[in-house]
Amino acid sequence: MHTARDIIESVLEKPSVFKSKEKLFPEYVPKYLPHREQQLKQLASLFKPLLTDPGSISQRALLVGGIGTGKTVTARRFGIDFKLLARRRGVKLEYVHVNCHRDRTLYLVMQEIARQLHIPVPQRGLSAQEMYGNILKDIDERDIYVIITFDEFDYFIDVAGNDAVYFLIRTYDEYPDMTKRINFIFITRDMYNLGKLDSATESYLIRNVIHFEPYTSSELYDILAKRAEEAFYEGTIGDDVIQYVADIVGVDKGGRGNARLALEILLIAGELADQEGAQRVTIEHVRRAYVKAEPDIVVIYDSLLYLPLHELLILLAAIRALSSKGEAYVRIGEVEQEYQQICEEFNEKPRRHTQVYEYVMDLKRLGIIDARVSGRGYRGKSTLIGVRVGPLEALEEKVLEIINKRYREARRM
Ligand SMILES: Nc1ncnc2c1ncn2[C@@H]1O[C@H](COP(=O)(O)OP(=O)(O)OP(=O)(O)O)[C@@H](O)[C@H]1O
Ligand SMILES: [Mg+2]
Known part of the structure; x- marks a missing residue:
């Protein structure tokens, strides 16, 4: 018989292949984004005027690509780093990331923008439009510039509708001389939903499109290897195992090219290894993980x-x-x-x-x-x-x- 303490301790001291499991979670924003260099460069050149001539234009970009192609993580990474580099150049820039799946009305979006910018919102009584007015006034007083990402923008189009999108993109139309402080990144899985908008709104949105293609297996290999380096202890996962995951998911090998799925398989494979007390993640762990990492569930x-x-x-x-x-x-x-x-x-x-x-x-x-x-x-x-x-x-x-x-x-x- 073991004492309760022995049992608890045996779990606490159980060795793990992971040194930092969170590095494989979908919400983690890594410093390296292999094979998204092109997209980062495009973003940087589109938003460069914010640093060279702040206030001169209100820029926008549209990121388009399938599930797990790195749209969200690229926007977030760009936001973090661009903000830092802007501050170093003396431009006060804030990055705001709104998920329109959660906040799908103009009102909820405004509330979320205000929250992220630390602008107090009166309990009740303000319309979304008035709230936006307050936000513009506040950032003007604080002399800051903002990039706002509307992630999963399809939902916003569907629920908030054409007028709400039109309202957003017209921010500076009425006041051409105003300092332009608000900039947009819109993210969508495909262009189909944009067809529901009137043509003026649609053409505004598609001016600067940045495409995200599904990943090939060699691209996934580089992505997974980098994330694995942070997540696993050295020597617990071999290149052959990482290559195997990349082959299952790579679009050129018949997979979906979805990096989220690939990372999930890697995570589950590591967990299976831990459960068995194995010292290394094996191909067999990956096989079993693949069955568990239901692509449908990963997608939702x-x-x-x-x-x-x-x-x-x-x-x-x-x-x-x-x-x-x-x-x-x-x-x-x-x-x-x-x-x-x-x-x-x-x-x-x-x-x-x-x-x-x-x-x-x-x-x-x-x-x-x-x-x-x-x-x-x-x-x-x-x-x-x-x-x-x-x-x-x-x-x-x-x-x-x-x-x-x-x-x-x-x-x-
Ligand atoms: N180039 C990359 N380097 C490192 N990690 C990546 C890369 N691309 C994607 N990922 C990771 O893969 C997962 C999915 O990426 P992301 O969430 O950005 O996809 P998405 O294009 O926004 O998909 P969805 O349309 O489903 O929202 C995340 O965990 C992300 O960190
Ligand atoms: Mg996303």
Whole structure:
């Protein structure tokens, strides 16, 4: 028999292949971005006038590319470094990154911009337009310049609509002599949604397009090798293993060219090695990790990251209701029951039915769940809920991970 302390200690002292696992997380912004040199150069030359002749123009760029091609990380890295280099040249520049998946109305976007710029927002009463006016005034008084990234801009176009986009891009139209302090980076997976805008707005947006192609296996190799160097202890992962991951995901080898998926496979492979107490990550770990790193789940990971807490709890409820019933669909009532239990578990006050329904519809819009009205074979009319992404067990794990992360962050604040 081992004492409790022995058992706890054995876990604490268990060796790991990781020296810093977070370096593989999707939200980490590394200093090196192999194979995005071209895109960084394009951004730098577009925004150079902010440093050489600040206030002369309001610049914009549109980043376009598929899932996991490095759009978000390139914009963030550019923001961090450009800000620093601007300050060294005596230009006060701030970088603001807004995720339109989370903040998809003009009002929410303005609130988020104000928050990141530390501009106080009155509790109520201001319209989005007035709030923008306040932001412009504030940065003018502070003599700062701002680059604002609208990430996942497709959602903004869909929900906020043409007028909201038009409002943004006209910032300086009415006052041509004003110092131009606001600049934009827009990010989208494809150009399709831009077609929903009127042609003047569309042509404004597509003036400076920067493309992000899916990664080839040799590009992924360089990316993974660099990240692995930071994340793993020396000697725990071989080049052949990294090459193998790159080959699975590389677009030239039939994969999706999605770096997020490649990093996820590497992370899971390392975790599997740890679980076994292995000293090295092997090809076999990668094979097993690939099965676990469900591409579908990796694709929706970013969406999950920004969902309101209770939307995540409802998704968790749907997953659990479906797993325990073992059927393709469950009634919304069953999901709500499960949701109430989960709320108890997390010490949360459950939201009302109408709000729950709205969250369900949002999850449906995101393609994560399936909701339809019951037909034959069911007594009474009810909304039936299924989950599109799977396997459920893996999805449950991811959702829980994000919920727990949310609580950790809340505690830190
Ligand atoms: N060139 C690169 N070097 C290092 N890491 C990279 C590179 N490109 C992408 N990554 C990493 O891959 C993951 C996915 O990249 P990112 O989130 O930027 O993709 P994205 O193009 O924004 O995808 P999505 O359209 O799904 O939002 C992130 O963890 C990012 O850090
Ligand atoms: Mg992104």
